[in-house]
Amino acid sequence: MFFYYLRLARISILRHWGLSLLMVTAIALGIGAAMTTVTVNYLMSADPIPSKSHALHTIQLDNWDESNPFKEGLEPPPFLTYRDAKNLLSAKKAQRQTMHTAAKAVIEPLAEEDLPLYVTVRANTADFFTMFETPFVYGGPWQKEVDDNNDLVVVLSEKINERLFAGENSVGKSIKINGDLYKVVGVLANWQPKPRFYHVDKVKAFDDSEDIFLPFTAITRKKINFDDNSYCWGPTTDNWQDYLNSECAWVHFWVEFNSPAEKQQYRDFLNGYVEEQRLYGRFKRPNDNRINTLEQWFKAREVINKDNNMLMAMAFLFLGVCLLNTVGLLLAKFLGKSPEIGLRQALGASKSTLFYQYMVESACIGVMGGLLGLLFTYLGLAGIEVLYGEKMKALVTLDAQLVIFAILLSVAATVIAGLYPTWRACNVAPANQLKSQ
Amino acid sequence: MLESGLIIRALMRNKIGALLIALQIALTMTIMVNAIFMIQDRQQQMARESGINEEDTFYLTNTIFAQDYNIQVGLQTDLNAIRKTPGVVDAIQINAIPLSGGGWSSGLQTEPGEDKDGIGTAIYMVDDHAINALDLELIAGTNFSPSDIGWRLPAQSAWPAKVIITQALANSLFPDNGQSALGKTVYISNNQPMQVIGIIKNLQAPWNGWSGVERSALVPFQMESRSGRYFIRTEPGRRDELMPVIESMLANSDKGRIIRRLSTMEETREQSYRQHNATNKILMTVVSTLTLITAFGIVGLAIFSINRRTKQIGTRRALGATRWQVMRYFMVENFFISAVGITIGIIGTVSLNYWLVNKFNMTPLGFELIALGVVTLVIVGQLAVLYPARKAALISPATATRTV
Known part of the structure; x- marks a missing residue:
């Protein structure tokens, strides 16, 4: 079933490619901004001597x-x-x-x-x-x-x-x-x-x-x-x-x-x-x-610059805007599918299967957003190095942990963003939709 | 407006969709206004004048390592040689460079005694060439004379008898009348008197983040130190050509020392405000991307809602609504959504600013910026909805008759 839903998601994403692109880009930009600031702060506060830091x-x-x-x-x-x-x-x-x-x-x-x-x-x-x-x-x-x-x-x-x-x-x-x-x-x-x-x-x-x-x-x-x-x-x-x-x-x-x-x-x-x-x-x-x-x-000793904390707060607000954007667009998209959902329900699809299907679609957008977001993070870090100079070189590298965090963050964010639209889509009354066909 | 009631009733049927855009606009406004405020704040800080000539000046560090080195003679020889170099306007030895981040500060007080409050000021130890070499503007009193200049030995605690201060320092020391500072005696190290013989218009302290950055004092001292800075001003446009000339002249004239860290004042300013510049550029990028995303979000949602209402629009057109009326419907609808968003946004903006003021000691936001944010977001919303609204207006009345 999972692969079938993936196929359906692919068809749906490609059909509204403009909208999908907009959602993926928005998530990617949000993730890119958040991850860039998180990376800098994370590395600034990294433990420089893990074996001894407690002592x-x-x-x-x-x-x-x-x-x-x-x-x-x-x-x-x-x-x-x-x-x-x-x-x-x-x-x-x-x-x-x-x-x-x-x-x-x-x-x-x-x-x-x-x-x-x-x-x-x-x-x-x-x-x-x-x-x-x-x-x-x-x-x-x-x-x-x-x-x-x-x-x-x-x-x-x-x-x-x-x-x-x-x-x-x-x-x-x-x-x-x-x-x-x-x-x-x-x-x-x-x-x-x-x-x-x-x-x-x-x-x-x-x-x-x-x-x-x-x-x-x-x-x-x-x-x-x-x-x-x-x-x-x-x-x-x-x-x-x-x-x-x-x-x-x-x-x-x-x-x-x-x-x-x-x-x-x-x-x-x-x-x-x-x-x-x-x-x-x-x-x-x-x-x-x-x-x-x-x-x-x-x-x-204020090792982490105040500016960095402030920028990180800004970046997460920015991610918030991007997610609101995604919620709105997903809602519009799923509601646009009401006739199709009504038809599937009439043919016997349960609410949970529909929920599963649309969550897979949301997650797909999330993964794509996350991957593109990593690219944006990479560009963002390169930009930081240009802006702050050589001294920051040690602070602008991504490690495996950060990459995993970025992907998880974007998938989690999109799935959360997809919850409400999916729930609304599953609660379409089939009779109304079928009548208007 | 005529259809207001109708539009609002229609909006209420899809509350959540509209609310989402409104929230997005609100957050966008919160971030935008606060970010622009921070950008302005930094730009104002960067625009403050250091008071010195920054275009034609550079400095270097002279570190002596040879054992029996006559520092006093060496300094005079160096300064004479630099001052005589064609193209050089003047040169001094100085203990700290404005904007560089490293320097000396001390407290000055108007009455002697340990229990009296002092005013913190940057201390620049220089000779009588300083006003010319730094290109300062003396607005009252006189410059030091060569006989005022004393030697400051390492770890010495005695101060000279004369001082030149900035206008800002004069105003802080004598709040009633800054001009009256001239000729007065001020005290350093609690009880050592110094007479104010001159007031200069502007000279920033080395620390650009310090609240007293405009407070500086020139003290007539030459330092007997094994590591000293020379500050050199050239004729306009000749700095880059003279830097290597002077470096090699000094390095070759005397092998008992190292000449290092040549730097122009322009580089120093760039370094000094690097963090500010970087933060500003990042904030600019955030604001512009954010506005774009919100605009595209509005476009996307409007197109969707128009697609869903194709039939209704067709029906309205068939019943006699003009294209303009259809367009106007969507623009007014967007205006209502924006209005809700902006109202929430104003609350958000003020709250975020309040938090930032408390957490990062920033100054509170002005009313004009909020007004600017309101106008900008209304315009962005209207522009974003223009294309979908035009698309809606082009729906043919015949659509109403189809697929029924």
Whole structure:
């Protein structure tokens, strides 16, 4: 029976080809618009590190001015002061913990004829690599002792290793920055998490990861300059040491927990830490210690642009219009078939067979709309890439899940749109229709 | 109108069909008016002037890496060399670029003291060439003199004694009379005095999304920094030709640094408003496709209802109705449906706008746009029904006599 109904659907669709085309195009456009925005949002909020996302957390403490709160007191500063980060790091109360920030440097040529190379730098402590599961091609993370003993070591990205050492195993070799030689201990494989979860905000969430990774002490010992936002209050500072001891918040601090119990213990530890610091006259505002999951952190840092949410709302309203359009057209079409339906009922077709038949026809239109909709989605994503530029490249690819979702969405939408018209068609009184023949 | 009652009674026989089109029109209107509103909002933001010359200007970053490098001498040598290059109008070192998204801000207050409220402003650290290099319009007071310019060392907290501010900042600091700002003393870092020696018409802060984007201050500082920006203005039309010239001149004159990130102000503006531009284009596409779909939906449904009523139309024609009267029937019918749709649409538009205002901090919608939406949708509806109505008008009276 199913194939017979498919044949009937084909005849019916082809007979009113103009109308069918209109319905299919409308559904396809609706699906295309909705899927384009869904894809961008889906990939923007994709889990960049599925194996670890439940375990990784960021820490925020409210060390701000008593009378003049940070962000109207709604949110503590996003980063920690250096002294707090340092204290939490040495307390070692979590499974793993790391502090890091962004910096920049120039790699100086070792040979006279080479050119200097400007690089972006992540300055971090040893646990960074294990916590964030950075893949290594050569070597590995530096030893934890390095974070205390000021050894000059470096982990290179694949790109920089390619540039400086032609992609060969460079472990044991050195690079020169600001006159100092840094020994290569590891080379990362291409590591580009999207979003770049360890450092997200409105602007930087989809940037590439850094060129090289240096111990955090390279910053504290003023070997290189940090290059990131710093939020300050309190007395102004005249030298670097003052700055390190100031209330300026600029250090990203991350911890890893293996169980909820550990998280609770850490919360208690943080409360105790803040109490202890109050003895030194700090933390005069009420306790607002935050342990953010990745999800909470992305939300606080507005990784998903407001415009995108707004566009997605618009796209779904748009899909709504397209479906209303389809309901109207299907209703007109099925009611136009009243004489035929009356005749079939008179010949013994039950309501359920008729219902089945017209649902098959609706679903056919839905599948066609979905397939064409995928094409429109593809074009829409290509358009987004043109409009937003290279940075969005990682966000405009369709995966199998999205394709299946698109088809299901369009079939479900059309079947729902077809329900009312089909129901009306099945309730045609045969006698009336037969009389007027 | 004569047939109104008749048309409405006929419509009531197929309520659902008519209601569906009405709903579609309502949703279309909701989306259309709100989208156009958002587009306008963004266009207004993009149309604001940065206050500087954007056509003939570019900038670059100078990063020093050599060990014993005399930064102060290097800076003067560079600026002199650039300023002397034929075709260059002027050049400065600057800490931040308008529209670029990265810069410095600070609070200024009219009375000293930690407990006094400050007004946030962008800080541009420049020398006495800034007004010429940026092409700013000084509307009151004077420019800095070369002797006003001080050196700012890394992590220094002392500020210079003079400042030039924008008109918008003057108005915010002295709400009663912005003009009176000239000569007054304002305080930075709570209690360091600076005298306002000049007021410039316009200069935007680096952050285009900031509500105080028109508030900027010029501070007479040259920065002793290992990474600095040079901002260069050329004679009209010579920018593209001079960019590589200056880049290679700087790079070759001194091997202890890297010259990178050459960028024109036009590129900076494009980058800065890329998101706005993209959103606008997407919204435009949505609005136009939506209107088309709704129009075609009206056409399709009208054709169907006409096909079903062929006999009735034939009968009306046979009883003496003119072609125009038949056409008018369908146009008036469409008008009634549109009217219902638009009424629901107005409610929808205002509700969606209300939601957007709450959720995304947008400004509420103006009445004119709603009126524009109403007129547009009535016209679209009438145009869409024109073709089916003409088809109906062409039905021959003889049809009435057939197939009975």
